Amino acid sequence: MNEIDPAHRFSPEAVRKFDGPTNGDAPGGMNDVARQVASQYRRDTMSPIMVSGVLRMVEFGVLFLSGLCVYFYFVGFFNYLAWQYPVTIAAASFLAVVLLDVTDCYQVGSLMRPIANFGRILLVWAGAFALMALTAFVTKMSEDYSRLLFGTWFVVGFVLLFSLRLVMSRLIRRWARDGRMERRAVIVGGGKAAEILIRSVEKQPYNDIRICGIFDDRSDKRSPPIVAGYPKLGTISELIEFARIARIDMLIVSLPLTAETRVLQLLKKLWVLPVDIRLSAHSNALQFRPRAYSFIGSVPMLDIFDKPINDWDSVAKRTFDIVFSLIGIIVFSPVMLATAIAIKLDSKGPVLFKQKRHGFNNEIIEVYKFRSMYTDRSDPTAKQTVTKNDPRVTRVGRFIRKTSIDELPQFVNSLLGSLSLIGPRPHAIAAQSHNLLYNEVVDGYFARHKVKPGVTGWAQINGWRGEMDTNEKIRMRTEYDLYYIENWSLLFDLRILFLTPIRLLNTENAY
Template sequence: MNQIDPKRLQTSRAPRKPGMLKAGDEHSRLNPIAWQVAQQYKRETMSPVMVLGVMRLVEFSMLLLSGFVLYTLYVGLSPVLFWHYMTVIGGGSVLMVVLCEFTSCYQMRALRNPTGSMGRVLVAWMATFAALALTGFFLKISDSFSRFWLGSWFVCGFGALLVLRITMSQLLRRWARNGTIERRAVIVGGGSNAEQLIRSIEQQPYNDIRICGLFDDRDDLRSPPVIAGYPKLGTITELVEFTRIARIDMLIVALPISAEKRVLSLLSKLWVLPVDIRLSAHANHLRFRPRAYSYIGSVPMLDIFDRPINDWDSVAKRGFDILFSLIGIIVFSPIMLATAIAIKLDSRGPVLFKQLRHGFNNEPIEVLKFRSMYVEQCDPTAKAAVTKNDPRVTRVGRIIRKTSIDELPQFFNALFGSLSLVGPRPHAVTAQTHNRLYEEVVDGYFARHKVKPGVTGWAQINGWRGEIDTDEKIRKRTEYDLYYIENWSLWLDLKILFLTPISLFNTENAY
């Protein structure tokens, strides 16, 4: 796959012709170069953390499988000592993975250079068998096990690890070349600090960071348009738009800690984005404890914000959504069928209604609902909120809105991935209160889009459900949504899910 190199892009900014971009285009605030770069990085990448986690699982499975196959071939599936052998195979496989973890065999550097790390893998595998032998000796059960089987497992297990790691190193090289596995970073700030940071990052061996460009509010006199070969793509406001389009993993603020006011000003604009935000500490003379830093190679970073529900947490949450969405569809299918028939008999028009709403990272998504209004008066934009005794709502619509039955089709949204079962409720893209958009009312409103929106949420079970007719209501909803994001866990999702039916008894604001 061909990639655009930010270093080779022209840095002159082409003037926009009147009418060149229509109002509302997602790139209307970006200059043509930034738009071109953002388009290049729209594709999702594989997280190195996820790749390393899968590698642990694959090696564990290979050792388990090789031990079991050799057992069945040589010893046979006899009930005598069966569980003894299974305990040794399972325990040995787990111990091997743990020892490899402690000897740094599950680092990207080790996987990319298998010849340099296989010595440590062999030592870990030998230590595993030594531990098994000692355990058998002290428990006086070593005579019960086949020596040939143990020797065969040792040889075959190590051979399987060797083949797997050589294959993995080839895959990693290919993925690194085509951008499949990388961490995409944007440098915030310019000048000599940014240049030193870029040089330091590029000097790191086995570096998985791809620098996509720089953004800085200062003019070209104070912040050059090209730094270390990378173009300045725009201002901090444009960076927010850029990150809405491109799949960026990390923002690195290249400012000294001493520039406190400027750092705080930047963070107040950037914290709403679903990315890791790091403050570069490579040029700071002030030093903290080692645990206060994260590192890109040997380049120290101070962790300011972490992307919520990331890596394995996102896998767990997706599994949660699929499982409980299927359960919900099965359990509520009679109600959904009855509702569809009632809607069809009550008024002409389709049973389902699609509404455009804000999704993850402000992306527009279509949310499914049962139609509750007369078809000629449906409002896909939700610009005019439904009020008490609203004449647009049908007879069946009043019932299903009051009981939230109109939301049941969103189980399908959650199943297919545009929504989560639990999360901040998605608001319509033009939703307003007193003719003001929600983002104009609440500072940091878009921070609630750092995770996928949900069918139900923390705000809803705490009483903030239904019509939003005051500024205070949208502020409270946002406050509860941000609390959920900062305190997320599967247990909290489960709690919200099971408290939702109880919260539906409060129909005060549900019209």
């Protein structure tokens, strides 16, 4: 998809600062129909981007291994040009995958129609061989290689490549039919504009979009309960709760770009969700440069927000979490063992303390900590903030809280996947400031949950850790968390990880 021109993107700051009504952070009760529809979409789907990405690696492996097998058959096991042949075969295989990508052969529509793309695939494979032959000719190495070997590989490689495409076509059609590989979309805004949008999307051939329903604040007189065969499931505020239950990939706003005030009102409620948000541009009179649009088939969309840490980024981050969590558990195992013994000797009760907190997309997760309070005075809901010299905290508890040793069991949370190693710190579900829940203090607070919460984070290494006893501290922590989400990268995670032990030396706000 093309990247939207920054000049036409609504920034998160513009949405947060828009001075309009909002109750998107406090979802109301959905009706029974909406709840039933949401329950049908609880299961995660396979991303088409991930499927095509894995296919690229598989096809490279198939072409490379088939070339090596042909080489071993004709020449023997590394008997002649022992490294030149494998390198050449690897280069040709990689070039073929790149050319297939450039010619859009990894798009879902192409993968579902291998026979229609037979000529294009053959041309790409032949082009890879032509470029390889040209390179050998220019470098005066063509006489060193066997033409029979490469001619055989050309036939064998293409047969295997096309056979794999036929198998993938059947698999993708089955996955699409079963709802296992699709992009789930909700239409925001009803009426005639939504009907035109839905009809346009449904006309697209080999469409992987599944429309789950429509949400609109307007009454049935202005926004009919059924549009193009899809039900209006509720209001925009109820959409927040719907998206907490269903695995939704995309929200498509079917309002004209000229309705700027209304669009901003909607975005102020919806930007807290971890989904792609698109503004339908198929009926807009305003025309931007082509690269300002992304497309569903030929239906143009303006990209307002993208889901953070998606597809291959999520794979990289999960790998990061597993590797460094295992390292953390191994390195700190003596400290954790000593802490467990000290806790048992200091006071009665279990070593670990389990607390329910908000996780990704507001899901309730259970976070592990070393117990730092007396068992009969513990506060699982964290309704009462821990303060300096708090009598509920044990002697060992004061030390492990100041040094953050009490957080070490969360390496296990990160390894199991309920937490990430780096991310916004998860707060207890009933955490309060001056008798107000955190989401009542900070507008857009739940946007922190667009990614998995972390063991440590950008806010913590910038001094915003420990007691959240003022509204300003909560606002500042949220601002740092949102900055992290909007600027995430693996290098950013590494920076936070390596700075964390240094910044933990400052124990001023930890008690």
